[in-house]
Amino acid sequence: MAIVNLQNVTYTYPLTKTPALQNINMQVNEGEFVAVIGPNGAGKSTLCYTLAGFVPHFFKGVITGTVEVVGQESSKSNLHEWVLNVGLAFQNPFNQISGAKYTVFDEIAFGLENTGVPREEMISRVEDTMKLTGISDLADRSPYSLSGGQQQRVALTSILVMQPKVLVLDEPTSQMDPIGTREVFGVIRTMAEKGMTVVLVEHKVEWIANFADRVIAIQDGQILLDGKPGDVLTSDLLVEKGFGISRYTSVARRAKALGLWKREKLPVTLDEAVEGFDPILQREKGVKP
Amino acid sequence: MKIEIQDLHFTYPTGPEALRGISLTIDSGEQVAIVGQNGAGKTTLVKHFNGLLQPTSGLIRVGDWNTKEHSVAKLAKHVGYVFQNPDEQLFSKNVGTEVAFGPKNLGFNGDQVQALVKDALALTDLSDKTETNPYDLSPTWRKMVALASIISMDTDIVIFDEPTTGQDAMNVARIANVIKTLRERGKTVITITHDIDFCAENFDRVIALSQGKILLDGKANDVLGQEQVLATTYVDPPQLTRLGKRLGFKETVKNEVEFLTTLKK
Numbered sequence: 001m002a003i004v005n006l007q008n009v010t011y012t013y014p015l016t017k018t019p020a021l022q023n024i025n026m027q028v029n030e031g032e033f034v035a036v037i038g039p040n041g042a043g044k045s046t047l048c049y050t051l052a053g054f055v056p057h058f059f060k061g062v063i064t065g066t067v068e069v070v071g072q073e074s075s076k077s078n079l080h081e082w083v084l085n086v087g088l089a090f091q092n093p094f095n096q097i098s099g100a101k102y103t104v105f106d107e108i109a110f111g112l113e114n115t116g117v118p119r120e121e122m123i124s125r126v127e128d129t130m131k132l133t134g135i136s137d138l139a140d141r142s143p144y145s146l147s148g149g150q151q152q153r154v155a156l157t158s159i160l161v162m163q164p165k166v167l168v169l170d171e172p173t174s175q176m177d178p179i180g181t182r183e184v185f186g187v188i189r190t191m192a193e194k195g196m197t198v199v200l201v202e203h204k205v206e207w208i209a210n211f212a213d214r215v216i217a218i219q220d221g222q223i224l225l226d227g228k229p230g231d232v233l234t235s236d237l238l239v240e241k242g243f244g245i246s247r248y249t250s251v252a253r254r255a256k257a258l259g260l261w262k263r264e265k266l267p268v269t270l271d272e273a274v275e276g277f278d279p280i281l282q283r284e285k286g287v288k289p
Numbered sequence: 290m291k292i293e294i295q296d297l298h299f300t301y302p303t304g305p306e307a308l309r310g311i312s313l314t315i316d317s318g319e320q321v322a323i324v325g326q327n328g329a330g331k332t333t334l335v336k337h338f339n340g341l342l343q344p345t346s347g348l349i350r351v352g353d354w355n356t357k358e359h360s361v362a363k364l365a366k367h368v369g370y371v372f373q374n375p376d377e378q379l380f381s382k383n384v385g386t387e388v389a390f391g392p393k394n395l396g397f398n399g400d401q402v403q404a405l406v407k408d409a410l411a412l413t414d415l416s417d418k419t420e421t422n423p424y425d426l427s428p429t430w431r432k433m434v435a436l437a438s439i440i441s442m443d444t445d446i447v448i449f450d451e452p453t454t455g456q457d458a459m460n461v462a463r464i465a466n467v468i469k470t471l472r473e474r475g476k477t478v479i480t481i482t483h484d485i486d487f488c489a490e491n492f493d494r495v496i497a498l499s500q501g502k503i504l505l506d507g508k509a510n511d512v513l514g515q516e517q518v519l520a521t522t523y524v525d526p527p528q529l530t531r532l533g534k535r536l537g538f539k540e541t542v543k544n545e546v547e548f549l550t551t552l553k554k
Contacts, residue, residue, distance in 0.1 A: 039457040040429035091428070091455065094374065145304060148373055148451070149327030149483075174455045175373070177326040177483050179523035203457060206528060244458030247486055247528040251545045260552055270528070274535045277552070281536055 003197050004028035004051065004166060008065035011046065011055055020046040022221040024065070028166075028199060033192040035212035035229070036201045039242060043221040044201040045091060048170045050074075051199060053082035070165050084115065087164030091171045091201075093155040097143045104146070105130075105139040108158045115162070129161040133187055148175035156184065160191065167191060169200045173207075185211045205246040209233055209268035217243065234266040248273040290317050290352045290367055290445040290477065292338060297347035299333055307333040309501035311347075315479065317445070320472055322488040322509070323481045325498035326523035331481045332373065334498065335448050338479070339368035351446070366395055369444040373451045373481075375428070375435035384410070384426075384434050385419035391442035402441075409441035412467055429460055436467060447471055449480040453487050465491050489513055489527035489543035497522055514541030 009024040020043050028034050038044050049055040056063045057079040067074035070085045090096040101107040105126060112122045130136045135153045138146065143154055156172050169188070173181040185207045192198050192213075202208055208215060208229060215232040217225040219241055225232045232238070234249050248267045255261040260280060267273040292315040299308040307330045315321055323331050336342040337349050340361040349356045351367055369391075372378045381387035385406065392405045410416045413433040418426065423434045432452070439447060449468075453461045461484075468491050471478050482488050488495060488509070495512040497505040499522035505512045513519070513526050516534065525531065533542040533551065542548045 040455075040460060041427050092374070092376075094376075142303075145301070147327045147332070148454075171455055175327070175451065175483070177329075177523040178485055178525040179520065180327060181483075182525070203455070242457075242459050244461070247545070248532065251529060251532075251548055254545060254549060255552065258549070258553075260549070270531055270535065273532050277532070277536055281552070 001030055002027040003030040003070055004199070005068040006050075006065065007068075009050065009063065009067060010065055011050060011061060011063045013046075013059060013061045016061075018221075020221050021050065024221075024223060026216065026223065026226070028197055030165075030197055031192055031195045032214065033189065033198040033212050034200070034214045034216060035208040036199060036216050036218060037203070037205070037208065037232075037243060038218040038224075042218045044218060045170055046221075047218070048088060048168050048199070048201060051166065051168045052086050052088035053077065053079050054088070057082070083164075084162075085164060086166045086168060087159040087162050088168045089152075089156050089159045089170060089172050091174070093148070093151040093175075096155045096158075097151065102142055103140050104135065104143055104154050107143045107154060108161055111158060111162045125161050125163075129157050132190075133157045133160065134183065149173075149177055149180060152176055153180075153184070160187075164196070166197045166199070169198065171201055171203070173202070173204065182207060203244055205233055205244060206248075206269070209246060219243075230265070230268055230272075233268045252276060291315065291350075292446065292477070293348075293350040294337075295348040297334075297337065297349065298345045299330075299337070299342060300345050301333075306345075307501055308337075308344075311501075311503055313496065313503065313506060315477060318472075318475045318477055319494060320468065320478045320492050321480070321494045321496060322492035323479065323496050323498060324483070324485065324488060324519075324522075324524050325504070329498040329522055330501040331498055332450055333501075335370065335450065335479060335481060338446065338448060339370050340364045341370070362394075365391075365442065365444070367444055368446045368448065369439035369442050370448045371435050371439045371450060371452065373454065375423075375431040378435050378438070379423045379431060381423065383420050383422055384415060384437075387423055387434055388415075388438045388441045391438055395442055405441045405443055409437040412440060412470055413437040414463060429456060432456065433460070433463070436464070440467070440471070444476075446477040446479065449478070449482075451481055451483065453482060453484045461487060485513070485524060486527045486529075489530065497524060510541045510543055513543055 006024050006026040010019050011021040012019045036044055053074055098110050108126045109122055133153050152175050173184050189211045212229055215229045246268050252261045252266045263276050267276050294313050297308050297311040300306045340356045388406045388409055389402050392402045413436050415437055423431055452464050468478055495509045504522055513530050516526050527543050529548045530543050538551050542551050
């Protein structure tokens with residue numbers, strides 16, 4: 001059952017002529033983890049804002065088509081109702097931190113305070129969510145004294161704590177260290193397993209391939225491809241259009257041209273690359289695969 | 290111009306000790322990547338190279354200068370620093386003025402400023418955007434403006450703090466090209482990055498920091514192959530390094546050319 005349903009959505013920001021989103025049709029099922037990829041300027045953040053209700057309620061501009069999330073239509077709803085269903089973590093955590101709180105703990109409690117959650121429940125939810133995202137040790141620090149990657153974990157935590165039905169994440173790991181990125185993808189996967197619906201904008205193709213259920217590639221405000229990670233991320237169209245692809249896919253494509261990759265399908269994950277290259281190595285060494 | 294650091298310690302006024310005894314030398318013209326987990330001290334370390342931070346104890350020399358004895362403004366002649374977040378560094382009403390600000394303040398004459406600006410804009414593909422207000426550009430292009438406004442200062446040492454964050458493949462290639470050009474010009478380039486594949490493809494030397502100390506420092510292939518040690522500072526080896534290891538390659542490979550060469554052996 002689709003919890004997110006976009007029908008023929010076209011949106012133009014105020015004072016601009018070209019639509020940032022053009023005729024977007026997109027359905028996301030409950031508990032599905034969808035990754036959105038695309039070059040800078042493709043409309044990825046605008047799509048996030050649209051799902052989160054900031055378009056059109058905050059940014060104004062002209063929107064046509066229908067945006068339906070959890071059975072409600074965006075144009076007929078208020079932003080303050082909308083945020084209870086949809087949580088958005090901003091691309092730049094500096095823009096999200098409230099500036100009204102002295103500690104990380106209080107920052108994360110901010111949303112709950114504003115939605116009238118009882119004190120005891122608030123404390124336990126903040127503590128549990130901080131544990132989940134691995135930032136319990138930052139509880140008493142000032143949000144502004146943290147590194148970029150730590151701030152991103154705080155920003156993500158302050159959305160997760162709200163337990164939205166739909167979680168929209170705009171490059172939530174862009175400033176994180178590599179293993180931290182993998183951990184956060186794991187946390188997001190866990191939330192999806194528990195039934196949270198996730199729409200994630202990312203450039204980090206390797207982790208999308210490992211964790212997402214589906215990938216949507218967008219360019220110039222339009223959907224270019226929509227399908228399984230293994231199909232979308234190995235598509236020749238991505239290379240043609242200048243998208244980033246995983247090094248496994250890229251090196252296998254070159255190896256294929258040299259006759260050193262025998263499979264029809266190109267790999268997107270480390271495991272797929274190992275499976276494809278290993279028999280070739282074994283054969284060359286004279287060992288039976 | 291050489292950078293020498295001896296037993297550098299630094300403690301933020303309200304925080305824990307961020308740097309705990311760092312000693313290293315970066316020679317003129319080297320291309321160095323600094324990697325390590327969030328909060329390891331990477332940005333704190335490089336902010337000492339241009340005097341933005343002063344050591345709690347220890348010594349930093351840039352060329353013959355002890356950074357304690359020279360102002361940030363003086364050091365700016367030698368060390369350019371591109372911030373992680375371009376919004377912290379841009380303030381002019383158009384791109385041309387922004388990029389001219391640095392060289393003007395360093396005392397270059399009008400013709401020189403013009404030539405430096407032209408070169409920096411060409412290198413960052415911004416030549417057609419000179420009249421645009423930086424804040425009318427997308428974050429991607431603002432990042433390029435931040436790069437251009439430092440390149441135009443023609444410093445011997447250029448520091449990039451996470452240049453590829455949030456950038457698409459085309460822009461990452463553009464940034465790699467900037468670094469390559471600076472290398473050809475004999476500049477020292479020091480880059481903080483979490484993009485370990487980018488690191489593997491563009492840098493000869495890699496320093497891994499962990500909790501305010503140097504964990505590893507050496508040739509890229511030697512450092513990037515040490516999976517267990519890197520894991521202690523939350524860094525994964527590059528994709529193709531991991532693939533090579535899984536396939537039982539004896540040597541560490543870090544890019545497509547090295548991978549394919551070893552595969553063919």
